[in-house]
Structure formats: C-alpha cells, structure tokens
Amino acid sequence: MSTRVELHRLDAVVVGGGGAGLAAAVYLARQPGIRTGVISKLYPTRSHTGTAQGGVGAALGNCDPEGDSWEWHMFDTVKGSDYLADQDAVEILCREAIEVVYELEHMGLPFSRTVDGRIAQRRFGGHALNFGEKPSRRACYAADRTGHMILQTLYQQCIRQNVEFYDEYQVVDLLVEENCCKGVVAIEIATGVLHVFQAKAVLFATGGWGRMFEITSNAVTLTGDAPALVWRRGLPLEDMEFFQIHPTGIYKLGILITEGVRGEGGVLRNSEGERFMEVYAPTMKDLASRDVVSRAIYLEVKQGRGIGGKAYVNLDATHLGRELIEEKLPDVADFCRTYIGIDPAIDPMPVQPTAHYAMGGLPTDPDGRLLADADGSIVDGLYAAGECACVSVHGANRLGTNSLLDLLVFGRRAGLHMGVFAAGSDYAALPDDPTGPAIEALERIRNGKGDRAVVIRDEMQAAMTEHVSVFREEPGLAEAVAKIEELRQRFRGVKIDDTSEKFNLDLVEAFELGCLLDCAYATATAARNRTESRGAHYREDFQGRNDQEWLKHTFQKLREGDKVEFSYRQATITRFEPKERVY
C-alpha cells in the first residue's frame, strides 16, 4: 500500500457533494476568509440528490386558492412523523422553507411555472390544508427532476464562488478526541494515496444507507459511511430503527416512481381493480403518508390481491393523459419505457415498496452540531446535515418533499454556523498517528482470506429484508441481530481480488460494506429494542403507539465487544400535542 500521506489544512471541510454538502458549501463560501473544501467520493453532480424527482415542500401558496401557511406544513410534518419529530426543529424547517426556496430560485433553479409565472406546486403525500382538511399543493417542482435541478444549481453556485473540490476522494476515518473534531482521513481513489484533512470544522453530508436492503431506490454508493465512522468513534446514532420503505418502486428493480404521480392524480389498484387506499385512508386516500400506504400494499398482497398473485400492485396513471405525463412526469415515463417496456399513458405501472430513506442518523442540534450524548452535549467542530443527520424533523416517518427541504434548510444553517465557528477557533492538534487506524482497516481488507464481499452483502440484505422491513416482530428481529453479528465477524476476514493502488473499487466497495454492516446492526438492534409501533417502525407483537413509554428518541452507542448501549432523549413538543393519527 502506498505509504505517501498528504496533509491539508482547511478552515472547513464538507464531506459529501450532494444537496446537503453543497448547500453548506455555498453558504460557507459567502463568508470571507473561510477556506472550504468539499470532499466527495463521487463527482458532486453524480450524488443521489440528483435522482430526487417529485419536489421540495414550502408553503408558498402559489397554487391553492386558500393559500398556504408554514403552520399547516408544520402540523403535517409533525403528524407525519407520528409525533416523534422535535417540534422546535420542525418549526425552523417549515418557516425557513419559504426563504430557501426563493433563494434557490434566485440562484437560478429552473422551477416549472404557473401560468402567472410563479413557482409551480403539486400535491404530495401527507401534505394538507388547514390542519389535515384536504390535500394541498405544496411541493415546488421542476418537472420530475427537482433533485437534479437542485444539485446542479448548488454545484453551479459553488463553481461561481470558487469552492475547492476534492472529487473522488473517499473519507475513511474521522479524527476526533475528547469531543473535539480535528479532521478526517481520505483515500484519493484515482491514486490510492491517503490524505489527512486537518480542519476547524467538519460537516458530514454523506446521504443514506438504503443498500442494507435488497430492493431499494438508493444508489450502490449509499452505504452510510459517516454514521459508521462516527459510531466507531464511540459517538451516538439516533432513531436508527426508523427506515422509510416507499410504497412505489418499480417491481423487482426498486427504481423509484415518485409520489408526484399520485400527487397528479394517479391511483393504486389491486388485482380486482379496486382503489384500495380508499379503505385504508378515507380522506387522503392514495396521498396518505408513506408508512400507511406501504403497509396497505403489503396487506393487499398478503390477502391475495397482488397482481397475478405476485408481490406487486398497479399504479394507474392512464387517466391523466399523455400530455400531462410528458410535461410533468417525463423521467417516470422514460424509466417505464426503458426498464419495463410499458407506456404509463396506456398501461398501469407495476409497483412494490422499496427501501428509500433513513429517518435516523447522526444526532444534531438545529445548527447541525453533532450531539455527543442524549443529554445534548456537543462535539466541538463536528457537524452533520442531510439524510445522514437526524435533527430530528422527520421523527418516525418522513413526508415526501421534506428531505430536499431538510438538506437545504439545515445544510445552510450548518454552513453558516461552521463559518462563524471556524473564524473564532484554532486548529486542534492532530492525533499522533492520524492515519494509523485507517491504514490498519484498509490493510485488513487487502489481506483478508475469508468470504468475498458480495457473499456477506447478499446475506445481510436478505436478513434485513426478511426481518427488519415493513412488518417486524421479536423472533425475526432476534434472528436478524444474530445474523448481522455473525456477518460482522466474517467481515473481519473479507477478501478482495484487487491489489492495485489505482482506482481500487474492490477495496472501496469492501470498505463500504463494513459501513453498511454497522448501519444494519444499529437498525436491527434499535428495532428490536423499541417495543411499540410508530410511523415506519411497525411491530406485529407491539401494535399501537405507546406515548407513555416511547415518545422519545433512541440514542445508541457501540461499546467494546459489539455491545450496544441505549439511552433516550424526550421528543420536543411545542405546538401540537400527540393525537391519534388518521388520514
């Protein structure tokens, strides 16, 4: 292995070039005297934010005669979260939504437009007018490539502001001692050289970890690197049991069909042709929140009403007309033509639930600062934003359009805070041997003699899909935890073929599998620990929400010998007392 190590010193380092990382970088770059670098394992424009289709939520009120208000948006978000979201943070999210969306427009984002030239908005699941009365048009969109346009626009602004990029560098270790962050270690993929980035402030914005599951809307590169690296350093993860399974992925492939299809009027039908969501959610119907719709699909399939007896239902958009589909949902139409050979203007789309979004992750305060503990103490200089962070604004279930919003609002807040923090502090001294642990971990992979990574990965995905998905219960969860423990042991001997320094994807992927195993372990143990049902976490053996005992966030730390230690933090309630949740 290359023994060369390069050292960099930057005021602020952003790890991740997706929406969250770039939002932070744009606002960091606006602060004079702060040298910022963005480290990303992918070219930033290839980040998964680019695949987000449907829209970003903000109560602009451009398309409903009743107007809209951030308070209704806040209510929907809290209700969607099954009352677990922290309401102080949700208030920030929904109030600042309006400003960040206008700012994006000013930066050049090509939103679709209404006839009077305003930002166009469409319906989305769980978003309603007047505290749940009827569906609202709140999702601001750019056709069905809203995420692509957000990512492009932020990247363009970073270029304009001369942000430094370290493209195709993968962070493999976090340097943190006594709750003080000192920097990160990264491997330059093209050369295999290790780089130490010493920084006053570090932001993790590495996205999700849907690759724990077999069927997912997530890219192969969404492997939970940041949560894993932080967890290994003895710091906590929050609410990992809450993982969103989106109702409509393309059957067998998992490629997402945006909720925007239902927002535009598409409906779900079972083998009898029935619009079954009318039974499960009389008011919001197909636009009920995602946990509700995914469970409904599973139940339909279980009761024999899957199409042709298989594990999928139909998403019918044939009545919307070709013109609307080509204008507002062109990419969805393209996916259908390319991958399943159907035309959504003529044929219904075969869909099944697909693993989609991590509600949990790295616990932060509303400025993106990492929490060192459930008591709220802070890690100096360490931040997180975007899907890998848990503020928590999504609680037990995220509403559509609120993730793009989350990364804009909290990416910006983190960037602003980091700039001020970096301006007022010095570089902390690096640890004695900053690359030691990273080299050890990579060398172990290079010298492994056990299973191929793919074998371990397949077994992990099978266990998570079988036992830790939409429906969960004790014997299965125990089995999953035991399985992941075993796989973590086997991973210590994982074997790769490639011995090159240059562009060693074999090494990188094996490293990523290690991260996924950490995320899977945290998810399965937390799911087993929470003995109630809330939002996306549904226990067949503990049906029903239990606010008496469980209106609280899970914090979990990894201890010696793979022990997981739990503690809890009460959910913050400000405006909306928990109520029963009906759609």
Added chain:
Amino acid sequence: MRVRFDIKRYDPEKDEAPYFQNYEVELGETDRVLDGLNEIRWRQDGTLTFRRSCEHGICGSDAMRINGRNRLACKTLIREVGRRVRIEPLLGFPVVRDLVVDQQRFFQDYRSVLPFLVNDDPPPPRERLQSPEARRRFDDTTKCILCAACTTACPSAWGNDSFLGPAAIVQAHRFIFDTRDHATVERLARLAGRCGVWACRTAYNCTMACPREIQVTRAIAEVKRAALLGGP
C-alpha cells in the same frame, strides 16, 4: 441466457498495452449491461474497474462504448445488445484504468462557459417571474447529466483538443436562453471562437449519443444563431 462480454482492459501500472478480456455471465433479457458488469466484478473478477452509482440513468457515471456506441451501461438492456457485448472506455480521454477515464478536461471545459446563473440585481422578496413559455425555451438543456457521452462521440472534439465540445455548449445554452440570466455577452464571447460553436460540423453524433435524449445538435445551432445575432 449466457452473455459474453468482451471488455477492453488496461491498467497503466501493470499492462504495456490495452487488451480484451472475455467473461460469460448468466443474464435475463431485461437485465442491464451494468448488471452484467457488476456480476463480473462481484463474483468473477474484482479487478474489473468502472464507475457507476445510481443504476437508472440519472447520475451520468457509467457512459462507455457498448458495441461501438456511447451509452450508459445502466440504461442499456441485454435484449438491445444480444448475447455478445463489446465494452470499451469512452474515446478521447486518457484511461485511468479499464473503463475509467480521466474527465478533468471535460469538467474544465464545462467550467469555462460560466455554467451558472449571473444576475446581480437585488432579488425580489419572492420568486423572479418567468412564463411557462420562457421556461420551455431552455427546458431540454436542463436535463443534461454531464455524462460526457456526447463530447466523446464528437469527431470535431477528437480532432481538436481545444474544442469545448457539445456538453459545454449544452450547459451554456441552458443559461443563454434563460430570461433571468445577464451574462449572455460574456458567455457568447467564449463560445464564438474556433474553440466554441464554430468547431461543430453538425455530425449529429452527439444527439445520437445523448442518453437524456437532448437535442444537442439543435441546441448548438441555437447557440450559433445567438452568436451571430449577439443574443438569444
């Protein structure tokens, strides 16, 4: 069915020259070429190297030459290519390893056309207004995912290192025809020379290569016209 992959391989650290290596993979008609490459990498030969991420044609990582045409491996199904697939890296850029090419120049050219909205007027408290018709004017070019399939299919770009290439022009088009942008003159100045639109010989290869079905040649023609007229 058994599909045979003939893949051009090259590791500058080890190999004197590129060579083809064959693999056989069991795949279905509706599997992607990328699924085949993954199968090879994961189960047969972990040294095979290529870029990929989203696996559904949106991130722009896996443009490569598939049976002689530039395509995304994740957007090409086995039924389109049959039982024998030849895979090579994109032309025109140095090979880093196997199917991975060095795209620095591509991104440099992209940066040189001011690929960002320039409008320093104080913004209104709400959105700037833009009619749906004005928005439609540049809709097509906002779809670009910077995959480089067009630029590396372009005979003018192969023959002329200083040509910015179709992708950079597509990016410029997206701003030139946006009513909110104020940098048209500067942008056109960069595109008007021999390194810009006039190097284009209308070969149409770019339009054929684009996995997002962008009318690249038309966009270039529109920029040519704007360059002659001094504005959109």
